[in-house]
Amino acid sequence: MDTLLIILAVAVPLCSIATFFITRFADAHKKGSLDGEMKSDVGYIKEMVKDISKKQTDTDSTLKEYFKDIVNVSRDAKAAHERLDVLIKRVENIETKIK
Numbered sequence: 001m002d003t004l005l006i007i008l009a010v011a012v013p014l015c016s017i018a019t020f021f022i023t024r025f026a027d028a029h030k031k032g033s034l035d036g037e038m039k040s041d042v043g044y045i046k047e048m049v050k051d052i053s054k055k056q057t058d059t060d061s062t063l064k065e066y067f068k069d070i071v072n073v074s075r076d077a078k079a080a081h082e083r084l085d086v087l088i089k090r091v092e093n094i095e096t097k098i099k
């Protein structure tokens with residue numbers, strides 16, 4: 001009976017110590033895994049932001065080109081309208097001379 005008590009007195013603390021180190025190792029491994037996953041996610045988000053920024057820059061340059069085209073079309077329409085006004089006045093002058 002004394003031997004059983006001695007074995008238990010030695011085995012219980014050894015099991016406690018072993019459990020402590022196993023749990024600590026598992027927690028460290030889990031934390032490292034989570035840190036790695038988080039770094040991976042942050043890297044992915046950074047790449048997506050860069051991609052969105054590039055697309056926004058491309059869209060901005062396209063919109064600038066469209067704006068230039070709209071300004072040119074507006075200027076051309078105004079010039080055409082002015083020429084039409086001159087032609088209408090000429091036609092009106094001819095019509096008044098004929099009458």
